[in-house]
Amino acid sequence: MKAVVWQAPGHIDVEEVPDARIEQPGDAVVRLTMSAICGTDLHMVRGTMPDMVAGTVLGHEGVGVVEAVGKDVRGFKPGDRVVIPSTICCGICSYCRAGYNSQCDNANPNGPAAGTCFFGGPRSTGPVNGLQATFARVPYAAANLIPLPDAVTDEQAIVLSDIYPTGWFSAQCAEVSHGDTVAVFGCGPVGQLAIASAWRLGAGRVIAVDNVASRLEMARSQHAEPVDFGAEDPVATIVELTGGIGTDRVIDAVGVDAYPGPDEQHGERREGEVAEAAGGGVTAWAHGTAPSQAAQWAVESVAKAGSIGIIGVYPPTARTWPIGAAMNKNLTVKMGNCPHRVIIPQLMDLVASGVSEPAQLITQLKPIGDVLAAYRTFDTHEPGWVKVALAPTA
Ligand SMILES: [Zn+2]
Numbered sequence: 001m002k003a004v005v006w007q008a009p010g011h012i013d014v015e016e017v018p019d020a021r022i023e024q025p026g027d028a029v030v031r032l033t034m035s036a037i038c039g040t041d042l043h044m045v046r047g048t049m050p051d052m053v054a055g056t057v058l059g060h061e062g063v064g065v066v067e068a069v070g071k072d073v074r075g076f077k078p079g080d081r082v083v084i085p086s087t088i089c090c091g092i093c094s095y096c097r098a099g100y101n102s103q104c105d106n107a108n109p110n111g112p113a114a115g116t117c118f119f120g121g122p123r124s125t126g127p128v129n130g131l132q133a134t135f136a137r138v139p140y141a142a143a144n145l146i147p148l149p150d151a152v153t154d155e156q157a158i159v160l161s162d163i164y165p166t167g168w169f170s171a172q173c174a175e176v177s178h179g180d181t182v183a184v185f186g187c188g189p190v191g192q193l194a195i196a197s198a199w200r201l202g203a204g205r206v207i208a209v210d211n212v213a214s215r216l217e218m219a220r221s222q223h224a225e226p227v228d229f230g231a232e233d234p235v236a237t238i239v240e241l242t243g244g245i246g247t248d249r250v251i252d253a254v255g256v257d258a259y260p261g262p263d264e265q266h267g268e269r270r271e272g273e274v275a276e277a278a279g280g281g282v283t284a285w286a287h288g289t290a291p292s293q294a295a296q297w298a299v300e301s302v303a304k305a306g307s308i309g310i311i312g313v314y315p316p317t318a319r320t321w322p323i324g325a326a327m328n329k330n331l332t333v334k335m336g337n338c339p340h341r342v343i344i345p346q347l348m349d350l351v352a353s354g355v356s357e358p359a360q361l362i363t364q365l366k367p368i369g370d371v372l373a374a375y376r377t378f379d380t381h382e383p384g385w386v387k388v389a390l391a392p393t394a
Contacts (some may be wrong), residue, residue, distance in 0.1 A: 002392070003057040003133035004371050009047025012058065014371055020135040025072035028141035030082060032064040032392040034130045034154040036362075037371070038162060039188060040313065041120070042379050051122040059132030059390075060086040060119040061161040063154050066145065073141045081148040082350075084138055085340030086162035088117040088128060091143025102337040107140060115316065116337040116384035131161075132371065134392050146344050151352045154368070155365075158389050159358040160351065165343040166311055167193025167253075171201050172250040173309025173334040178202035183238055183301055184224065185294045186253035186312060189361050189387045194251045194311075195224045196356065203249075207241060209234050209297070214383045229297075238301040246303035254294035255312025291320045299325045309337035364388045 003212055005015045020029050043049035043059055056344050062084040066076050076082070080161050088108075089101035096104050108117035114277060120130020129137065138144050148157050167190050182198045184191050187210035198206050200220070208219035211230035227237050239246055299322045309333060326333060350356035363386045366374045371390060378388050 001136035002368055004059060004368065005052050005056055006044050006056045010045060012045055012372065012375070014368060017057065018131065020133065020137040022068055022070045023137060024139065025070040026140050026142065026294065027070045028066055028073050028076060028138045028145060029068040030062065030064040030084060030136050030138055031067045032062050032131060032133060032136060033156045034063045035059050035390040035392050036061040036158050036161070037375060037378055037388040037390065042375070045375050045379065048118050049122055049125055053123050053127050056120065056127050057133050058120045059130035060121070061158055062119070062131030062136060063148070063157040063161060067135060069141060075142055076145050082145040083148055083157045083160050083344065084131060084136070085144055085146065085344055086118050087337060087340050088119065088139060089143050089341050096143065099339055099342040101339040101341040106347065119162050119321065123135060132368065132390055132392065134388045143341060144350070149352050152348065153359065155359040155362055155389065156351050159361060160344050160347055163189045164193045164347050165340045166190050166338040168197040168343055168347060169338040170194045170251045170253055170311040171197040173311060174251045175307045175309070175332065175334070175335065176201040176203055177247050179204040180248040181205040181207070181242055182249040182251065183207045183209060184251045184253060185209045187212070187219045190255070190311070191253040191278045192218055192222065192361055192386070193358060194253050195219055195222050196358070198251070199329035200356070203340055207238055207247060209331050212381055234298045235299055246306065248303055248306050250295050250298040250302045250306065250308045251361040252298050252308065252310040252312045255314050283348065295321055299329070302329070302331060305330045307332035307334070311338065343362070361387045362389045366390055368392050
């Protein structure tokens, strides 16, 4: 089968590899009809995500058709259309049963304390071969396949695999409720869906902060109020727009990419860059000694007694966050890797009924053979490139 394979920092390739197959009785094999490139994948291409294992298939977003099931998989059969959640859970342990699927005890082969398990990640996350391929092995398939109704297209479903649930989870973490004024830092695909989710949860106003014009324009098309941090002081602007109070809720959809640290040392970071935060990724990038710019702005722009939701990815080694300022404002802060499994079904209903149309975020659909060029172009924040879907069988 064809797959996008990580070989070394900065070196990925489309290769012919052995077909994914059933290895455990709980496995399924899915023939992928759509995959996608996520901001997290870029860190592997850039070489800023350490501990990748050579030969790992990349990608953690996938939609497809069940090709085969192990003998313990009773709820699905070959031919079923499914979406695959980015983070992998067992469906058995107490965390999975409580809805903390991204903190599953069993899915990560490195043990219960090893952290979130997801497709196509570094050694510490499994590794489990990813979804930018013709076929994928899905472990614990009873818990990690979600059926797709006919009314939901592949383009809609690929957004449900990771970024829409992550955007929704960010608004939940920020405790968005009726009438709230919400600031969203980072307007990549996840940030756009955080904006949509904030509206859906009853926000009264949404302010969107980024410095990429096309992303701010997309935020405006959702009727968020764009703030360009490249042209104005975002904190002062937010304070002014909110009558001197600040926003009730802040969503940090940026994470580690806003650190003023290691990427600059490597000469790779572009001035003023705020890159896409990815869902479902625990990684171990090096980081600076100062809090991320997004974290500082979040704490400064939120109202007293407000709340902050963090889904932008921070490395486990990060030790810095503006805790003093937050404590003295009586803030509530919630964060984490999205528990995709528990969120996807409720969003499926919104998409299937036409209430929500996330597929408009997909601006490119590329055959897998064009993936290397697609990675490069996506990495440069080319205007108009918001979300890149891949056709694995093309
Ligand atoms: Zn579990």
